[in-house]
Amino acid sequence: MLTRIYEQVKPILDSFLAGLIGLAMGAIIMAIWGYAPLDAYDALFTAIFGSFYGFSSTLARATPLILTGLTFAIGVRGGIFNIGAEGQVFMGALAAISVSLLSLPSGIHVLVAIIAGAMAGAIWSLPPSFLKITRGVHEVISTIMLNWVALYFGMYAVVEWLGDPQRAEKSISAATTSRLPIMVSGTSLTYALFVSLAFSLLIFFLLWRTTLGFELRVVGQNPAAANYAGIKENYSINSTFILGGLAAGVAGALQIIGHPPTYALYSDLSTVRNLGFDGIGVALIGRNHPIGVIFAAVFFAGLNVGARTMQITAGVPLEMVRIIQGVIIIALAAPELIELTNQLLPAVRNWINEVKTS
Secondary structure (H helix, E strand, O other), X not given: OHHHHHHHHHHHHHHHHHHHHHHHHHHHHHHHOOOOHHHHHHHHHHHHHOOHHHHHHHHHHHHHHHHHHHHHHHHHHOOOOOOOHHHHHHHHHHHHHHHOOOOOOXXXXXXXXXXXXXXXXXXXXXXXXXXXXXXXXXXHHHHHHHHHHHHHHHHHHHHHOOXXXXXXXXXXXXXXXXXXXXXXXXXXXXXXXXXXXXXXXXXXXXXXXXXXXXXXXXXXXXXXXXXXXXXXXXXXXXXXXXXXXXXXHHHHHHHHHOXXXXXXXXXXXXXXXXXXXXXXXXXXXXXXXXXXXXXXXHHHHHHHHHHHHHHHHHOOOHHHHHHHHHHHHHHHHHHHHHXXXXXXXXXXXXXXXXXXXO
């Protein structure tokens, strides 16, 4: 009984210890360069939790990160390294804007925009899945390449098809009927947060309470055992990609219909850029668990929100702030990185042996 409780609590304890180590390392770096660590951290956490506005801004920033973190987390659980959340976010955002051209009632319009974004992200996840299943192309390569395709396609679409006639630097804004209501006046926090939380809980239920989720996790942990048990590996791979694409596509849609004041894409896609890559860090901090991803996204977002306050209040320059953020994130992600490395080592050894024998 105690052993089981320890196994369940151990990831939390590991992350907590890693966080303390990251904060300590950041404090040492700041002290070496002549800055006051206590003042800097006080400014950081005051910006996050010291005011309702700051905490609301943190939650708004965390909303899409929950979903892009889920994209990578779902992939890892299914034995896939899906680096394609960035491109899938782009496609989800484009779909949400395109839906704005339709004339629909308010509630229905919001739902259609979210579904359109989810479908666009899922569709964009299919080519890497197809290439892996039929040609053995590694998903890291294919998803990264498709990220670039999605980026330049999105930039072209914003300029040529979805451009705002009055403002050349951005797309048309999402229709008023497709926008999610603002939760806290004067902030960018909308009911998109509840969509992200609901999706995360849905993925948790799917992975740990359904046959499909069990099969995905078995394939991710031991493909040989899954094959022996009669689990269709190709079906699991395809399902893993689609679920991740759905999450990223919803993230892109929410950044359009639930992210005031722009409700639009800029021509360089800055409204949604880097959300997919930040999601990888969020997933690692959250130990690739749907519930852990929620808390990791809030923490990750808080670091970004508190960066400006560290500059203004504690006098820490932006470059130093970024270094401290990086150290903390690496420390928090280290336990999961070590675990993933241990899982990959046997596969790497088998591959090397196959090369030597051939």
